[in-house]
Amino acid sequence: MKYIDEYRDKALVLALAGEIKKVSSRPVKLMEVCGGHTMSIQKFGIPYLLPDTIQLISGPGCPVCVTSNSFIDKAIAYSRRDDVIITTYGDLIRVPGSSSSLEREKANGADVRIVYSILDALEIAKHNRRKKIVFLGIGFETTAPSSAAGIIKAQMAGIRNFYVYSAHKVMPPAMEALIDEGVQINGYIGPGHVSTITGEGIYLDIPKKFGLGVVISGFEPVDLMQAILMLVKQFENNDPKVEIQYTRAVKPEGNIKAQQMLDEVFEPGDDWWRGLGILKNSGLKIRGEYADYDSEKNIAVEVEPLKEPKGCICGDILRGVKKPKECKLFARTCTPSNPVGSCMVSSEGTCQAYYLYNR
Amino acid sequence: MINKPEFILLGHGSGGKLSHELIDSLFANYFDNPVLRQQSDSALLETESAHFAFTTDSFVVDPLFFPGGNIGTLAIAGTVNDLAVSGAVPQYLSAGFIIEEGLRYNDLKTIVETMADEARKAGVIIVTGDTKVVDKGKCDKLFINTSGVGKIAEKHTGIGSGRDIKPGDKIIINGSIGDHGMAVMAARNDLNIAADIRSDCAALNHLIKEALQVSNGIKFMRDATRGGLGTVLSEIVKEKHFGIQISEENLMINKSVRGMCELLGFDPLYVANEGKVVMVVDPDDAGKIMETLKENPFGKEASVIGEITEDHQGMAWLDTVVGGKRIIDMLSGQQLPRIC
Known part of the structure; x- marks a missing residue:
């Protein structure tokens, strides 16, 4: 299969593994920021192909994971209103909030629908004019532009019963916060999909301020092995910089149109991350001009008191x-x-x- | 000849005249056989066997029709396969229908025809049945339950539990994985995906019988339905003193199934099949079992995908396509609802 088979080529992966082993002389800790990378690394058994000098650490790049319990609690509170239909990407419905989950609310009769795109949520809004359709906006720079597009489209089509509940976040503040907090790493495997939107610019401070390399990587085994090799070379040569391995998808300047759309609808605001707390300007809030589409400004709910699960790390x-x-x-x-x-x-x-x- | 109704009405489940018309024109007509013809409250069966296998399964697939089959194909093949993988020879089936008021008569007719056809191909007869009609909205179009019995030879009574499995045994599957689950997903309108994927649903009892005839070394069989191949493999090793090693390179996954799995983020190992049997066999017999399977249309793409190991007891491991290793765990949660 094109764009898959050539990136899962065993001979190539093993050759890269050999090269990594040859180049790597000192212990190095690399963090894969993105949850998609974590999955791919484990799914293909990549750790078994790496020498003992290399340790891969998973980072904060799973949107569902960093989302606060209070976000889930509020979504649950929305779902309990008879006049609300919740639309969401599938993963979120099973996340436990303080005392329930959207899945449990659904079983209890709440109208919670899984969609694959915000455009499906808009369709639901068109066909249910008497209901308020709340789309749960989760994700980084990758999915935020589509939420922006959804809002713009709703405005153009005159759809007035459509709202986004935004927990959208941006990646760089979290990457910097980790280093500030003293997490010991020697380089970042940079997120591939986020970077298709943002380009490499958002990472340029990291080598300058912290002396760490960032290699933006694709998601297939060959991509990841090559990105690891590039990072190990940077580390061994003491030459930290931002490089793009995932050139077939990521341009240095990113996707300008998506960036403009993001900017049009969202503005930066402080946001809470699981594990990291409140990070300055790390969240994307819906701008005043689009307040009509902001669930937080239009749908009043009472949210239960916050409870975090005991023992969970x-x-x-x-x-x-x-x-x-x-x-x-x-x-x-x-x-x-x-x-x-x-x-x-x-x-x-x-x-x-x-x-x-x-x- | 009775006028054929356009839709199923509540009255068709009343037990009265409409019910009888439906049973006579549809079920008794298509499922016709001497046992059913007795029309008694219970089917009276004869058998010479000392051991029986008995199984039941309910079918709630959405949509009712999908490329490669319909709910009727599943209702017969699913129960026939459950018997066959236990080492039994499937003989008699029951069929219970729960119908939502308003189901199109012609849809029901097509499904009943399919069931009769599948049963004939599998060499089983439907000897008893039941029909209920529920109010609109109380079930989704049509649910079917089938139960089945089959005789089982003394020497095959260990196949169901896999008590004779030991390290060195080979693991065989009769073809590609993930076809059924993805065919049903693609047939659902809400995804807007046009994919050329056919369900693999089929009764495998003849294929299995042929394999059992050439070898006494088949130690375990299971049909890899909901939960997929991955779940079956982890069930085999669960709480056992052996492990499993599978080679990803030897797994066959059709191109469009792979493409759709990539697109939707599914792992084909956990996508349902309805015509795939996993066998654990004596290594000395693996060759001749493979030859026999390959002669049957449902086994022509059979392959040895791995073996039972002394290492990593209680775990199934996968050698990945790129030379890495990972575990294969049971499917957690619900990957795809209502696929069978």
Whole structure:
């Protein structure tokens, strides 16, 4: 299959593994920021191909995982209103909030619908004019532009019963916060899909300020092995910089049109990340001009008091300071079928990746 | 000749005149056989066997029709396969229908015809049945339950539990994985995907019988339905003193199934099949079992995909296409609802 088989070529992967082994002389810790990378690394068994000098650490790049319980609680509160239909990407419905989940509310009669695109949510809005359609806006620079496009489209089409509940976030503040907090890493495997939108510009501060390299990587085994090799070379030569491995998708300047759309609808604001707390300008808030489409400004709900699950170390895992196996709940009380923390729920979550592929 | 109704009405499940018309014109007509013809409250069966296998399964697939089959194909093949993989020879089936008021009569007719046809091909007869009609909105178009019995030879009674499995045994599957689950997904309108994928649903009892005839070394069989191949493999090793090693390179996945899985983020290992049997066999017999399977249309793409190992007890491991390793766990949660 084109664009897949050539990036899963065993001979090429093994050749890259040999090259990495040759180049790597000192222990190095590399963080894959993106949850998609974590999944791919575990799914293809990449750690078994790397020399002992290289340690891969998972980072905070799983949108569902870093989302706060209070966001889920508020979504649940919306879903309990008779006049609301919740539309969401699938992963989110199973995330436990303080005392319930959207999945449980759905079983209880709430109208919660899984969509693959915000455009499906707009269609639902068109066909249910008497209901308020709330789309749960989750994700980084990758999905935020489509939420922006949805809002712009709703405005153009005169759809007035459509709202976005935004927990959209941007990546760089989290990457910088980790280093500020003293998480020991030597380089970043940079997120591939985020970078298709943003380009390389958002990472340029990282080598300058912190002396760490960033290699923007694709998601297939050959991509990841090549990105690891590039980072190891940078580390060995003490030459940290931003490089793009994923050139077939990422342009240095990114997707300008998507950036403009993002800018048109959203503005930066402080936001809360699981494991990292409140990070300045790390969230995307809907601008005043589009306030009519902001669920928070239009639909009043009472939200239950916040409760975090006991014993869950998702926060430490998202900072990369602990591995899933160090959690007392992992694979015992916390499993993908009965998740306690968000890292076990999401198909990009570190705990789920380890549970499924590397227990 | 009775006038054929356009839709199923509540009255068709009343037990009265309409019910009888429906049963006579449709079920008794298409499923006709001497046992059913007795029209008693229970089917009276004869058998010479000392051991029986008995199984039941309900079918709630959405949509009712998909490329490669319909709910009727599944209702027969699913129960026939459950019997056959236990080492039994499927003989008698029951069929219970729960119909939503308003189902198109012609749709029901097509499904009943398909069931009769599948049963004939599999060499089983439908000897008893039931029909209920529920109010609109109380079930989704049509649910079917089938139960089945089959005789089982003394020497095959261990196949169901896999008690004779040991390290060195080979693991065989009779073809590509993931076809059924993705065919049903593609047939659902809400995804707007046009994919050229056909369900693999088929009764495998003849294929299995042929394999059992050439070898006494078949130690375990299971049809890899919901939960897919991955779930079957982890069931085989669960709480056992052996492990499984599978080679990803030897798994066959059709191109469009792979493409759709990539697109939707599914792992083909966990996507349902309805015409695939996993066998654990004595290594000395693997060659002749493979030859026999390959002669049957439902086994022509059979391959040895791995083996039972002494290492990593209780775990199934996969050698990935790129030379890495990972575990294969049971499917957690619900990957795809209502695919069978």
